[in-house]
Amino acid sequence: MALCVLRTGDAVAEVSARRGDFASWIQDSADGAWTGVWIEHDVRTEEPLPSIASLSAVIITGSSSNVTERAEWMLRAEAYIRELAAARVPILGICFGHQIVAQALGGHVAKNPHGREIGTVTVMIAAQDVLLEGLPAAFAANASHLESVVKLPDGARPLGSTALEPNAMYAVGDHIRCVQFHPEFDADVTRGYIRARASRILEEGGDPDALFARVEETMHARSLVARFVRQFVVRAIEVK
Secondary structure (H helix, E strand, O other): OEEEEEEOOOOOHHHHHHHOOHHHHHHHHOOOOOOOEEEEEEOOOOOOOOOHHHEEEEEEOOOOOOHHHOOHHHHHHHHHHHHHHHOOOOEEEEOHHHHHHHHHOOOEEEEOOOOOEEEEEEEEEOOOOHHHOOOOOEEEEEEEEOEEEEEOOOOOEEEEEOOOOOOOEEEEOOOEEEEOOOOOOOHHHHHHHHHHOHHHHHHOOOOHHHHHHOOOOOHHHHHHHHHHHHHHHHHHHHHO
């Protein structure tokens, strides 16, 4: 059984050239919680998707693509997500992953009406959850996105928000957790994203220099990948 990182996009070139890409950052932020096999599958390709029976869990990455594009590969990915959910495979959706899980399960994604969210933001916990046990009521996280889950799937529980993102975290059942921010982004990666998006931020009336200066390491957000693996994957295996 493997833990699969479903790749939905590429990190910005300036950052990936120095630091690698989403899958390696996610594996690093798991902090050794998963000692089994890691695999990566790029859902943008036409390669057969991993057999659901072979998976212990799935983590879905961020992407510079938009869920609202409704590309053919996204529709295939959404169908696969529904199969994973029906089979009760634990899923952690990150940024684009957070959005496409919501869309697949009956929610709705649209351009964030509050504008681009990028840099270090404050996440405010809205409800208690096993994923969040022991975390402060508000914690720092690093983010970069333009679209948002504007309607959660029926039955989803909102877990947290930010100043620009009402649905920054949500839960579906006892096996799916999704976060709009990037727990795998450290300060260096986040600054790289701000540099790469600086001209767009300026065009939108933002201040990239101020955003850059406010970036920080986000240990509580970073812990969420390891928490997900321990609580939703390792513990489930132990119970079996």
